[in-house]
Amino acid sequence: xxxxxxxxxxxxxxxxxxxxxxxxxxxxxxxxxxxxxxxxxxxxxxxxxxxxxxxxxxxxxxxxxxxxxxxxxxxxxxxxxxxxxxxxxxxxxxxxxxxxxxxxxxxxxxxxxxxxxxxxxxxxxxxxxxxxxxxxxxxxxxxxxxxxxxxxxxxxxxxxxxxxxxxxxxxxxxxxxxxxxxxxxxxxxxxxxxxxxxxxxxxxxxxxxxxxxxxxxxxxxxxxxxxxxxxxxxxxxxxxxxxxxxxxxxxxxxxxxxxxxxxxxxxxxxxxxxxxxxxxxxxxxxxxxxxxxxxxxxxxxxxxxxxxxxxxxxxxxxxxxxxxxxxxxxxxxxxxxxxxx
Amino acid sequence: xxxxxxxxxxxxxxxxxxxxxxxxxxxxxxxxxxxxxxxxxxxxxxxxxxxxxxxxxxxxxxxxxxxxxxxxxxxxxxxxxxxxxxxxxxxxxxxxxxxxxxxxxxxxxxxxxxxxxxxxxxxxxxxxxxxxxxxxxxxxxxxxxxxxxxxxxxxxxxxxxxxxxxxxxxxxxxxxxxxxxxxxxxxxxxxxxxxxxxxxxxxxxxxxxxxxxxxxxxxxxxxxxxxxxxxxxxxxxxxxxxxxxxxxxxxxxxxxxxxxxxxxxxxxxxxxxxxxxxxxxxxxxxxxxxxxxxxxxxxxxxxxxxxxxxxxxxxxxxxxxxxxxxxxxxxxxxxxxxxxxxxxxxxxxx
Amino acid sequence: xxxxxxxxxxxxxxxxxxxxxxxxxxxxxxxxxxxxxxxxxxxxxxxxxxxxxxxxxxxxxxxxxxxxxxxxxxxxxxxxxxxxxxxxxxxxxxxxxxxxxxxxxxxxxxxxxxxxxxxxxxxxxxxxxxxxxxxxxxxxxxxxxxxxxxxxxxxxxxxxxxxxxxxxxxxxxxxxxxxxxxxxxxxxxxxxxxxxxxxxxxxxxxxxxxxxxxxxxxxxxxxxxxxxxxxxxxxxxxxxxxxxxxxxxxxxxxxxxxxxxxxxxxxxxxxxxxxxxxxxxxxxxxxxx
Numbered sequence: 001x002x003x004x005x006x007x008x009x010x011x012x013x014x015x016x017x018x019x020x021x022x023x024x025x026x027x028x029x030x031x032x033x034x035x036x037x038x039x040x041x042x043x044x045x046x047x048x049x050x051x052x053x054x055x056x057x058x059x060x061x062x063x064x065x066x067x068x069x070x071x072x073x074x075x076x077x078x079x080x081x082x083x084x085x086x087x088x089x090x091x092x093x094x095x096x097x098x099x100x101x102x103x104x105x106x107x108x109x110x111x112x113x114x115x116x117x118x119x120x121x122x123x124x125x126x127x128x129x130x131x132x133x134x135x136x137x138x139x140x141x142x143x144x145x146x147x148x149x150x151x152x153x154x155x156x157x158x159x160x161x162x163x164x165x166x167x168x169x170x171x172x173x174x175x176x177x178x179x180x181x182x183x184x185x186x187x188x189x190x191x192x193x194x195x196x197x198x199x200x201x202x203x204x205x206x207x208x209x210x211x212x213x214x215x216x217x218x219x220x221x222x223x224x225x226x227x228x229x230x231x232x233x234x235x236x237x238x239x240x241x242x243x244x245x246x247x248x249x250x251x252x253x254x255x256x257x258x259x260x261x262x263x264x265x266x267x268x269x270x271x272x273x274x275x276x277x278x279x280x281x282x283x284x285x286x287x288x289x290x291x292x293x294x295x296x297x298x299x300x301x302x303x304x305x306x307x308x309x310x311x312x313x314x315x316x317x318x319x320x321x322x323x324x325x326x327x328x329x330x331x332x333x334x335x336x337x338x339x340x341x
Numbered sequence: 342x343x344x345x346x347x348x349x350x351x352x353x354x355x356x357x358x359x360x361x362x363x364x365x366x367x368x369x370x371x372x373x374x375x376x377x378x379x380x381x382x383x384x385x386x387x388x389x390x391x392x393x394x395x396x397x398x399x400x401x402x403x404x405x406x407x408x409x410x411x412x413x414x415x416x417x418x419x420x421x422x423x424x425x426x427x428x429x430x431x432x433x434x435x436x437x438x439x440x441x442x443x444x445x446x447x448x449x450x451x452x453x454x455x456x457x458x459x460x461x462x463x464x465x466x467x468x469x470x471x472x473x474x475x476x477x478x479x480x481x482x483x484x485x486x487x488x489x490x491x492x493x494x495x496x497x498x499x500x501x502x503x504x505x506x507x508x509x510x511x512x513x514x515x516x517x518x519x520x521x522x523x524x525x526x527x528x529x530x531x532x533x534x535x536x537x538x539x540x541x542x543x544x545x546x547x548x549x550x551x552x553x554x555x556x557x558x559x560x561x562x563x564x565x566x567x568x569x570x571x572x573x574x575x576x577x578x579x580x581x582x583x584x585x586x587x588x589x590x591x592x593x594x595x596x597x598x599x600x601x602x603x604x605x606x607x608x609x610x611x612x613x614x615x616x617x618x619x620x621x622x623x624x625x626x627x628x629x630x631x632x633x634x635x636x637x638x639x640x641x642x643x644x645x646x647x648x649x650x651x652x653x654x655x656x657x658x659x660x661x662x663x664x665x666x667x668x669x670x671x672x673x674x675x676x677x678x679x680x681x682x683x684x685x686x687x688x689x690x691x
Numbered sequence: 692x693x694x695x696x697x698x699x700x701x702x703x704x705x706x707x708x709x710x711x712x713x714x715x716x717x718x719x720x721x722x723x724x725x726x727x728x729x730x731x732x733x734x735x736x737x738x739x740x741x742x743x744x745x746x747x748x749x750x751x752x753x754x755x756x757x758x759x760x761x762x763x764x765x766x767x768x769x770x771x772x773x774x775x776x777x778x779x780x781x782x783x784x785x786x787x788x789x790x791x792x793x794x795x796x797x798x799x800x801x802x803x804x805x806x807x808x809x810x811x812x813x814x815x816x817x818x819x820x821x822x823x824x825x826x827x828x829x830x831x832x833x834x835x836x837x838x839x840x841x842x843x844x845x846x847x848x849x850x851x852x853x854x855x856x857x858x859x860x861x862x863x864x865x866x867x868x869x870x871x872x873x874x875x876x877x878x879x880x881x882x883x884x885x886x887x888x889x890x891x892x893x894x895x896x897x898x899x900x901x902x903x904x905x906x907x908x909x910x911x912x913x914x915x916x917x918x919x920x921x922x923x924x925x926x927x928x929x930x931x932x933x934x935x936x937x938x939x940x941x942x943x944x945x946x947x948x949x950x951x952x953x954x955x956x957x958x959x960x961x962x963x964x965x966x967x968x969x970x971x972x973x974x975x976x977x978x979x980x
Contacts, residue, residue, distance in 0.1 A: 057842075057881060057898075058838070059840060059842045059896070059898065090862075090884070091881055093859040093863065096863075114884065116886040117886065119460045120884065123856060123858075126563065126565075129563070129570065130562070131577075132574050132577060132579045132580075132582060134582075155522060156459045160456050160459065163646060191656075297937060317885075319886075321881070321883045322844055324896035324941075325844070327931060327941060328931055331931050430750075432727050432728045434728050434729075434730050435728050435729050435746045460856065461852040464852065
């Protein structure tokens with residue numbers, strides 16, 4: 001494999017970060033961040049509800065700002081950076097959501113599915129391709145299957161027309177050695193570029209991103225100040241600094257990147273992402289990090305230990321998008337607790 | 342379909358058929374059954390038969406077998422009016438009898454879209470296997486069957502090794518075992534062997550054809566093949582996007598040439614023979630995109646997506662077609678630029 | 692009593708499971724099982740059960756219309772659009788299990804009586820059959836439903852290639868059904884495929900944002916409706932709720948199938964078939980059209 005000298009950075013602060021603020025980012029915040037990210041030369045800026053287009057819901061959380069406003073605002077404030085969106089079939093439909101996004105001038109569409117369900121993406125990817133959009137395939141919760149199965153699903157994305165495949169460590173479960181073997185396996189089976197999206201539950205987000213790059217990944221995701229659910233994502237300004245120190249080209253101006261991160265801390269974040277005790281549990285349990293706010297709330301409502309909820313969710317192999325099942329688990333644990341008393 | 346579009350296809354057929362009218366005399370007054378009658382191949386074969394009947398009095402009876410009558414009426418409405426064309430609604434998997442008077446069969450049923458194979462590899466394999474089985478069992482009893490042409494696939498070679506510039510019919514590569522991605526190619530390989538077994542055991546007169554890549558009318562614009570996406574981009578007045586570094590090499594044959602080659606091989610070929618079907622002139626996808634762009638005013642930009650591309654060896658897929666040239670004097674009679682131009686005109690008239 | 696004569700058009704999983712259910716019914720007799728190909732496992736099953744089979748699709752019905760009273764269409768939305776006018780001209784009662792939405796939507800636990808007068812009934816979607824009864828009860832007890840949302844989780848294995856490719860149509864049809872039956876201003880449907888092994892049973896959560904939630908009133912309306920559903924879908928039960936959580940009304944239901952042709956976990960497919968059979972039996976009791 002040729003050594004990676006250049007990495008394409010995609011910044012989902014305005015999308016994954018929305019999980020951390022219960023999807024309450026405002027148009028002004030989006031505008032300010034986009035201007036700053038654009039000035040810093042961040043190649044792709046993702047915007048939207050935490051679960052992407054069409055996902056504002058009671059299930060995951062209602063957006064303060066509707067999809068249309070988010071997309072228009074971002075579009076108006078991005079000149080050089082490309083405008084990206086995250087799309088999960090099952091949440092977003094082509095007619096209701098994707099066609100409008102294309103109309104509003106989205107540049108990069110990242111079509112995502114749970115890691116075993118790549119064939120749900122066929123029509124959405126096809127739609128993007130026939131409308132001339134850059135489209136990446138994304139496999140979420142990628143730690144839940146073997147590297148061989150992951151490669152098989154990724155090949156489906158390539159066959160549908162994805163121009164790159166990004167795997168997400170949606171639970172923040174990986175160690176660098178896990179990342180290395182998965183990226184290498186994907187590169188062996190794909191002819192398109194491979195990317196990695198890190199979460200920081202076990203403090204490995206930067207290390208895992210570097211391991212991915214060293215294994216041949218040429219797309220990396222990161223958020224300013226790690227803005228994301230729970231323990232947050234790979235902290236973008238740190239990632240860029242590390243990559244630059246390693247001699248990897250990103251096209252990003254580091255000073256301006258740092259300014260962007262400062263702006264995010266000041267104007268976007270309600271609290272700094274930190275590896276709380278609960279985040280560690282969530283990572284170890286292999287449960288989607290985006291659940292953390294729901295778990296905390298329900299633990300309080302039902303007077304439960306949130307750690308018990310996380311481990312039970314992990315035991316049931318609940319996947320991203322199944323937030324309603326946290327309620328079921330909480331009611332069940334509460335009943336058990338009552339009967340135990 | 343608009344009259345102008347029909348006219349255009351008829352011009353193409355006239356141009357390519359000119360030098361082979363004598364070859365095609367064998368089709369005179371014969372009955373030809375085409376499975377997959379509403380597809381790309383079915384459409385072009387029908388156009389050529391119309392030309393031969395309407396202008397050269399060949400009196401060919403054409404039977405098109407396909408599942409969807411509505412699709413036939415939508416795609417080939419002008420053929421429904423021809424007295425010598427009959428649409429047979431049915432699934433080839435359930436064919437019990439071939440038409441009594443059948444002399445020639447082209448088995449072209451099958452969906453070559455790799456996205457469908459990816460989502461439904463089981464269905465892909467089972468359909469190909471069952472369809473071929475049913476057709477053989479029906480054709481076995483036909484009294485005056487002169488040839489059955491089995492449309493296989495260029496995929497059965499399992500890819501082109503780097504040391505070969507063109508793939509000859511004798512190359513013995515095969516699809517990889519142990520991956521669902523081989524589903525289509527492996528099923529086509531199985532179908533070839535099954536047909537060959539029928540030739541040996543039941544003396545079924547059999548010709549095998551392995552198609553590569555094509556362009557022209559009757560292909561959907563959103564088909565997953567590079568040339569379609571380039572044409573689609575250009576028609577939508579946006580830059581033509583080439584995935585990767587654009588150095589992948591393919592070759593393209595125009596629909597009219599394809600139909601002519603199929604019919605000539607069908608009537609002149611000898612049982613047991615195998616021919617590649619396609620153009621033997623390779624072109625990089627980047628060059629192809631530029632050739633497409635040159636047909637537009639203003640000329641759209643060609644964008645290579647090379648920033649992320651990986652250093653992987655260039656993929657080449659070009660058939661060696663010298664056997665078809667040697668045995669039947671078949672040539673490419675529609676050069677790439679004419680093919681692109683005619684294809685564009687057809688799409689614009691849709 | 693003379694049994695009511697039904698034909699099943701579509702030999703896939705849905706059609707085959709319907710067949711098993713129709714054969715069990717005291718009121719129905721299945722006179723034809725019709726598909727496009729004799730090679731499908733559904734056809735093999737039907738033949739093994741001694742049912743008349745045909746691969747002639749709608750053409751068979753055109754030729755044998757006088758031998759049947761009702762047609763279940765379990766093909767696809769696209770195909771049903773072609774079949775519907777033909778079946779209407781033949782004067783046959785139609786129960787449409789595709790999301791074609793040509794006839795009025797029918798949820799037996801909610802609008803059984805009103806449905807009887809229509810010659811083409813649409814069974815919405817599996818998620819619709821599971822959630823609409825609850826949505827209806829919410830609408831009945833709350834004059835202003837701002838927003839209603841339904842999330843269904845099904846086992847990956849219960850969604851074949853056809854379901855997967857038609858995900859968007861599923862969402863759209865379910866949302867329309869929810870809106871029509873609850874009167875909610877906005878509705879949303881979400882579908883999650885979970886690959887866990889052993890396969891999960893179909894589970895559906897109904898969320899609603901309403902002004903002045905009244906859980907006791909809701910429960911009073913909901914209980915008899917649930918009672919009604921369980922007469923035709925034995926595996927239907929409330930898992931959680933109704934509760935008020937984080938400002939939303941939440942009701943979770945679980946559907947375990949009967950395991951006729953499809954396995955028990957595919958409650959999503961079972962429920963729409965149970966509803967279709969329940970309606971056909973009503974037509975039978977009415978003595979036809």
